[in-house]
Amino acid sequence: MNALILLIYNAVLNGAPLMYGTMGEVLTEKSGNLNLGVEGMMYMGGAIGLGAAFYYEKMAGAAASGPVAVVLAILFAFAAGAFGALIYSWITISLRANQNVTGLALSIFGTGVGQFIGEYMRVQEGGFVAISNGLKTFFQNSPFPASVRGIPVLGQLLFSYNIFVYIAIIIALLMARFLNKSRAGLHLRAVGESPATADAAGIDISKYKYLATVIGGGISAIGGMVYIMTIAGCVWNHDGLAGEGWLAVALVIFCLWKPVGAVFGAVLFGALMIMYVRVQIPMVPDQLYKILPYIVTVLVLIAVSLRRKRENEPPASLGLSYFREDR
Amino acid sequence: MGSAHAIEFRNISKYFGRKVANENISFSMDGGMILSLLGENGSGKTTLMNMLAGIYYPDEGEILINGSPVQIRSPKDAFSYNIGMVHQHFKLVDLFTAAENIALGEHGKLDRAAISARIREISGRYGFIIDPDKKVYEMSVSEKQTVEIVKVLYRGADVLILDEPTAVLTPQEIGHLFTVLRAMKADGKSIIIITHKLNEVMEISDEVAVLNHGRFIGKVRTCDTNPQKLTEMMVGHKVALEIRRPLPVDPRPRIVIDDLTVRNHEGVNKAHHISFTAYSGEILGIAGIAGSGQKELLEAIAGLQVITSGSIKYLPEGKKPMELVGKSPMQIRDAGISLAFVPEDRLGMGLVGSMGMSGNMLLRTWKRGKGLFVDEKISRDLAEKIRNELDVSTPDVMYPVRRLSGGNVQKVLVGREIASAPSVLLSAYAVRGLDINTSYTIYNLMTEQKEKGVAVLYVGEDLDVLLELCDRIVVLCDGHVSGIVDARTTDKNEIGLLMTSIGGQPKNGETTSAEGGKEKADA
Numbered sequence: 001m002n003a004l005i006l007l008i009y010n011a012v013l014n015g016a017p018l019m020y021g022t023m024g025e026v027l028t029e030k031s032g033n034l035n036l037g038v039e040g041m042m043y044m045g046g047a048i049g050l051g052a053a054f055y056y057e058k059m060a061g062a063a064a065s066g067p068v069a070v071v072l073a074i075l076f077a078f079a080a081g082a083f084g085a086l087i088y089s090w091i092t093i094s095l096r097a098n099q100n101v102t103g104l105a106l107s108i109f110g111t112g113v114g115q116f117i118g119e120y121m122r123v124q125e126g127g128f129v130a131i132s133n134g135l136k137t138f139f140q141n142s143p144f145p146a147s148v149r150g151i152p153v154l155g156q157l158l159f160s161y162n163i164f165v166y167i168a169i170i171i172a173l174l175m176a177r178f179l180n181k182s183r184a185g186l187h188l189r190a191v192g193e194s195p196a197t198a199d200a201a202g203i204d205i206s207k208y209k210y211l212a213t214v215i216g217g218g219i220s221a222i223g224g225m226v227y228i229m230t231i232a233g234c235v236w237n238h239d240g241l242a243g244e245g246w247l248a249v250a251l252v253i254f255c256l257w258k259p260v261g262a263v264f265g266a267v268l269f270g271a272l273m274i275m276y277v278r279v280q281i282p283m284v285p286d287q288l289y290k291i292l293p294y295i296v297t298v299l300v301l302i303a304v305s306l307r308r309k310r311e312n313e314p315p316a317s318l319g320l321s322y323f324r325e326d327r
Numbered sequence: 328m329g330s331a332h333a334i335e336f337r338n339i340s341k342y343f344g345r346k347v348a349n350e351n352i353s354f355s356m357d358g359g360m361i362l363s364l365l366g367e368n369g370s371g372k373t374t375l376m377n378m379l380a381g382i383y384y385p386d387e388g389e390i391l392i393n394g395s396p397v398q399i400r401s402p403k404d405a406f407s408y409n410i411g412m413v414h415q416h417f418k419l420v421d422l423f424t425a426a427e428n429i430a431l432g433e434h435g436k437l438d439r440a441a442i443s444a445r446i447r448e449i450s451g452r453y454g455f456i457i458d459p460d461k462k463v464y465e466m467s468v469s470e471k472q473t474v475e476i477v478k479v480l481y482r483g484a485d486v487l488i489l490d491e492p493t494a495v496l497t498p499q500e501i502g503h504l505f506t507v508l509r510a511m512k513a514d515g516k517s518i519i520i521i522t523h524k525l526n527e528v529m530e531i532s533d534e535v536a537v538l539n540h541g542r543f544i545g546k547v548r549t550c551d552t553n554p555q556k557l558t559e560m561m562v563g564h565k566v567a568l569e570i571r572r573p574l575p576v577d578p579r580p581r582i583v584i585d586d587l588t589v590r591n592h593e594g595v596n597k598a599h600h601i602s603f604t605a606y607s608g609e610i611l612g613i614a615g616i617a618g619s620g621q622k623e624l625l626e627a628i629a630g631l632q633v634i635t636s637g638s639i640k641y642l643p644e645g646k647k648p649m650e651l652v653g654k655s656p657m658q659i660r661d662a663g664i665s666l667a668f669v670p671e672d673r674l675g676m677g678l679v680g681s682m683g684m685s686g687n688m689l690l691r692t693w694k695r696g697k698g699l700f701v702d703e704k705i706s707r708d709l710a711e712k713i714r715n716e717l718d719v720s721t722p723d724v725m726y727p728v729r730r731l732s733g734g735n736v737q738k739v740l741v742g743r744e745i746a747s748a749p750s751v752l753l754s755a756y757a758v759r760g761l762d763i764n765t766s767y768t769i770y771n772l773m774t775e776q777k778e779k780g781v782a783v784l785y786v787g788e789d790l791d792v793l794l795e796l797c798d799r800i801v802v803l804c805d806g807h808v809s810g811i812v813d814a815r816t817t818d819k820n821e822i823g824l825l826m827t828s829i830g831g832q833p834k835n836g837e838t839t840s841a842e843g844g845k846e847k848a849d850a
Contacts, residue, residue, distance in 0.1 A: 183437040190420050190431055197418040200382070201432030201478075202403030310422055310464050324382060 005156055007271060007278045012161055014231060015263075015270025017042070017241075019168040020223030021248030022255060022262035023175060024081070028216030029252060030179060031209045032192035034319040035088055036103025038220050039245025040110020041081040045221025046228040047118040049077030050236055053131050053139075053229070054121065066138030069131070070163065073139070073225050081221020082214045084110050089213045093206055096321040107245070114224070118236040130235045138163075139229040164226045168263060171219065175259040188212055192315030195322035205322055220248065250297040256304065256312045269293045331394025333358035333517050334379070334486065339388035341374055343730070345722050348374040352388070352543040354536055358485070361508065361518045363528040363549070365561055366538035367764050368734030369720060372521045373415070375538070376488045379519075380412035381405035403432075411479030412488040415521075417471050419463045426459035429478040449480050453510045454503075468617060469500045476507070487511065490521045494759065498790060498823060505531050523561075523763055525554040526791075537561050562764045570770050570795045573778060578606035580642055581751055581782035582628065587637030589620070589627045596635065597623040599806045605751070607644070610773055610783040612797030612814060614790065616826050620806035621786045625753045628784075629666040630656035643750055644780070665749035677740050680729030684710040684721060684739055687728060691743060713742035717768060734765040741769055745776060752776050755786035770796055790819050802826055 021038050028035045035041075053073040057064040088106050091097045121129045131139075142149055143166070144159040151159070179185040190198040191208045199205050227241055228234065247269060254269075255261030276289035304312050332355035341349040349371040356362045366372045377383045379390060381402040389396045392408050399405050405412070419428050430442045443459040450457045455473050463471060472492065479487055493501045508518055508531060522528060528535055529549060537544040537560040544560050559565055582605040589598040598620040605611045613621050626632040628639055628651065639651040643663060651659055660666075666677075678687050688706035710724040717738040721731055728736055741757050754773070758766040773796065777783050787793045793800055797814040802825035809825040 181437065183434065186423075186427060186431065186437060190423070193420045193422055194418070197420050197428075198431065200380075200402045200412075200414070200418045202401065202406055203432050310462075316421070 003278070005153065007274075008267075009156060009160065010274050010278065011267050011271035012165055013270065014274050015266035015268070016162070016165050016168060016230065017223040017227035017244055018248055018251055018266035018269055019165075019172070019263050020226060021220045021245055022223075022251040022266055023168070023172055023259050024216040024218065024220030024223070025248055025252045026216070026255070026257055026259050026262055027175060027219065028085070028213045029257060029318055030188055030192045030315060031212035031216075032195060032315050032317040032320065032322070033089070033092060033209055033213045034099045034103060035085065035106070035213060035217065036100060036249060037084060037088055037106025037110055037217075037245075038248045039241065039243065040107040040114070041084040041217050041221045042224030042227070042241055042245045042248070043111045043114025044080040044084055044117075044224065045077035045114075046224035046241060047114040047121070047236065048080040049073040049222070049225025050129065050131075050228045050234065051117060051121055052076035053135065053234075054125075054129055057131050057135055064132075064135060066135055069135050070138050073229060074167075074222055077222045077225035078218035081224070082218035084221070085214045085217020086210075088217070089210045092321060093209045093213070096323060099319050099321070111240070115240060118240070119238075122236050128235070130233075136234050139234060162230055164222075164230065168266075172259040172263045179259070189315070192317060195317055195320075196324075199322070199324055220245070223248065247293055250294065253314070254297050254300050257314065268296070272296065332356060332391070333393060335391040335394075336375070337389050337391065339375065339378065339385045339390070341371075341378060341383060341386050346730070347541050349378075349385075350541045352538070352541075354543055354546050355391075356517065356519070356534065356536075358517045359512065359515050360533045361512055361520065361531055363532035363535045364519055364521045364538065365523060365525075365528055365535055365557060367523070367540075367561055369540075369732030370538040370561075371541040372538055373490055374541075376412060376490065376519065376521055379405065379410055379486075380488060381410075382412075406432075406482050406484070409483055409485040410488070411482055411484030411486070413472065413475040413479060413490060413492065415490040415494065417475050419471055419474060421464040422462065424460050424462055425457055425466075425474045425477075428463060428474055429459075429481050431478075432482075445481060446477060449477055453480070453507050453514070455507060469496050469504075472496070472504075480511075485515070486517045486519070488519045488521070491523075492520060493522065493524060493527055494788075498819065501527070525557055525763065528557065529554060539563055558763060570767070570792070571774050572796065572798075573774070575606065575609040575777070575798055576780075578608050579644075580604050581607045582784075583638075583640040583642065584628075585638045585640070587624075587627060587639060588635040589623045590633045590635045591623055597806050598627065598803075600637070601803075601806075601808050602637075603801050603808060603811055605782045605784055607750070607782045608777055608780050609798040610777050610785050610796055612793040612800035613784060613786045613803060614793055614800050614822055614826060615803035615809075617788075619803040619826070621803060622755060623806075624803070625666060625755050625784065625786060628659075628751075628753060629664065630654055630659040631666075641751070660747075663748075663750035664753065665744040665747055665751065666753040678728055678736065681727050683723070683725035683727060684714060684719065685724040687739060688713075688743055691747060709743075709746055713739065713746060717742045717772075737769070738765065741772060745772060749776075749781060751782045751784070753784045756788060757785070758792070759788065766792075790822055793822075794819065804828060 021042055025035065025038050053069045056069055056072050084106055088102055091102045092099045140162050142160045143163045148159045149155045179189060187198065187203045188208050191203060191205055195205050223244065224241055227244055228236065251262060251265045251269060255265040272292040275292065276286045335355035337353050339349055339352045352375060364372045364376065374383060378385050379399065381399045381404050384400060390399060391397065397408055399408065426439060426442045426446060429446055446457060446459045455477055457473050457477055463474065492504060496504060512518060520532065532549050534546060534548055535552065535557060536546040537557065539561060585602050587598060587601045588596055591597045601624060615621055623632055627634055630651065634652050641649045641651050641662060641664065643649065649662060685707045688709045689701065689703065692706045692709060693701050707724060713719065714721065714724060719735050719738050721735060728739055737757065741754065744752065757769050773783050773785060785797060794814055799811060800814050800822065801811050802809045802822055804826055812821065
């Protein structure tokens with residue numbers, strides 16, 4: 001029982017960065033833009049988010065407030081990802097370049113920028129960039145009081161996570177509501193399904209694509225910051241994000257372009273990623289565990305394509321540029 | 328409307344790269360009328376209307392609405408002038424419901440109940456049949472069209488533009504559409520119909536404007552003209568509106584189909600126990616409501632479908648009979664069976680849009696060259712030959728076929744299939760969306776093939792043409808052979824009945840589960 005709760009707890013913790021990465025990409029792909037630059041945007045979000053918290057603490061000194069540091073980290077990470085996505089949007093939406101190539105370029109660019117900034121900070125600060133332990137608790141501990149966390153089973157299962165898990169769930173619920181219930185969400189889905197139709201209906205295609213991609217990129221990048229500040233322990237290390245962004249791209253398919261599904265999918269992937277620590281089987285090497293998320297993605301793809309339900313398919317114009325006068 | 332015209336075009340020109348789509352077009356129409364915009368394929372009708380609907384922007388000239396010049400830079404602008412267009416290729420989001428599609432682009436809170444109520448109000452007023460909560464991908468073609476028209480009306484359009492609205496409808500559905508259009512006209516709406524079907528022009532419109540090669544030829548009142556005069560305006564010279572139909576000479580069985588059942592890619596049987604024989608030197612028509620198994624049947628013969636049971640015997644002249652079931656498409660093609668299928672989007676099957684005519688010929692001729700490399704000269708020569716013989720309008724044979732007008736694309740496709748000198752020619756929707764002149768060119772091509780002793784299978788949509796062109800007609804109903812009739816003695820009514828019920832006998836509880844069945848019953 002305890003082992004199971006511990007597995008779930010760790011799965012959620014490890015899944016949290018993926019929740020952001022995936023939800024951001026869901027929003028992006030709903031507009032018909034396939035942004036493969038998630039890894040790059042998460043890298044930038046990770047390095048810049050950490051930098052924001054670190055330099056804030058350095059400037060404010062002992063007076064540094066935890067909540068302010070968290071908010072700053074979120075805002076700077078978001079801005080970093082949004083900036084990456086803005087470059088991508090300009091190239092693919094305004095200049096109508098190939099989305100795959102642009103996305104891959106953004107991945108490489110963002111990884112480079114993230115590594116550069118992270119390493120630069122590390123060297124500048126004498127080989128070690130980390131925030132103080134006092135501040136760390138605001139990033140890594142549960143926002144709920146001890147009395148709530150102390151409830152047997154439920155306390156650990158529901159109320160013991162860091163603040164970012166709860167923010168992710170709130171974003172997921174809001175995004176689901178936005179996509180399915182609001183006028184703007186309907187328009188965004190129309191843009192991703194059939195831009196010519198949306199255009200004929202008087203919807204500003206470029207506006208929707210830009211906004212969805214930039215906001216989506218920002219949300220994805222928060223995931224990078226969450227990874228650095230929670231899993232990586234608020235420290236910049238050479239490994240960076242170790243492919244989280246690519247997992248997020250796979251998760252988008254896995255969760256069938258549904259934000260709430262992204263949360264559950266991220267938890268499942270989180271579990272698969274830490275299985276090698278929690279559920280060890282003798283003679284089975286770690287590497288086999290680590291390919292599990294990809295195997296599951298392939299299996300889900302097969303299952304979904306066998307069911308052939310229209311609602312589960314990717315946005316119909318995903319990956320295509322739109323030009324009104326094209327024939 | 329006062330003295331000003333509802334809509335006026337002044338010296339409108341539009342170019343696509345090297346191609347002239349519209350040149351110096353000026354005419355006007357008054358409100359509360361039905362105007363037909365008539366012209367050959369590629370004559371610029373759709374381009375002109377797209378400029379009114381805000382899809383394209385004119386390179387030169389101006390558009391006046393109620394007497395004042397306007398700038399229509401986007402579909403949104405067009406809505407603000409109460410202009411709405413129903414495009415030939417429907418602009419609908421398949422995944423959305425009818426209501427969601429109709430309300431797309433509006434602002435304010437999304438109140439589904441209010442939207443549905445307004446849709447019901449509009450459909451009640453003009454006599455549409457529509458279910459606001461049905462998803463578009465579950466709809467038949469005519470239902471989709473209804474959604475498109477209601478969408479435009481919902482937006483408060485006073486001017487409706489319909490691009491080839493009847494191309495995909497059955498005779499009964501067309502009748503219903505016309506009733507609705509008349510109701511809208513009575514309500515004071517102005518309607519522009521882009522078409523090339525003369526009988527419909529005569530039936531529905533008050534005025535006809537004619538375009539030819541991107542130029543405006545003239546506007547006449549429908550009651551002052553007749554089909555022959557209109558054709559001459561449209562084509563620029565006299566055209567005989569008759570299809571030659573010589574009697575089949577020495578017909579011999581060429582394809583014998585016995586108890587054939589075909590399953591489509593989704594695992595659903597689309598053709599059930601089909602048996603018939605196609606003879607050499609005859610055109611065998613295949614009629615049926617869209618989606619009754621015509622496509623699957625032809626593809627089965629060409630080797631592209633999974634055949635559940637039954638046999639297809641091919642009896643080539645002077646050679647041994649051959650069983651086609653189990654043969655690969657390449658083997659069947661080499662045996663002399665050609666498939667010219669024109670899908671709804673024209674480019675979906677058979678042609679590669681971004682390649683030129685020459686490149687598309689290469690898809691068939693690549694094996695003919697000697698040595699290791701592809702001989703491009705063979706394909707280029709063939710492309711030039713087809714271009715000259717069928718009068719394909721293209722700047723050059725390397726020009727991407729995607730940029731050609733629909734009629735020219737079809738000429739390329741049919742021309743290529745005929746060029747391989749087949750002994751069986753399978754053609755589906757060869758004249759889909761084509762104008763009279765090109766259609767007759769294609770009909771005559773079919774007849775020429777027939778005279779050469781080819782067995783021609785012709786899947787068509789226009790019953791009038793099937794009756795004039797074919798020798799015999801196989802009527803399909805929901806994947807079954809509903810009847811085989813002599814085209815010289817039958818009539819439209821008999822075929823229409825066979826199309827909707829097996830054997831032409833309406834049965835109790837028997838539903839015409841094929842697409843469009845519901846509309847027919849209501850029409």
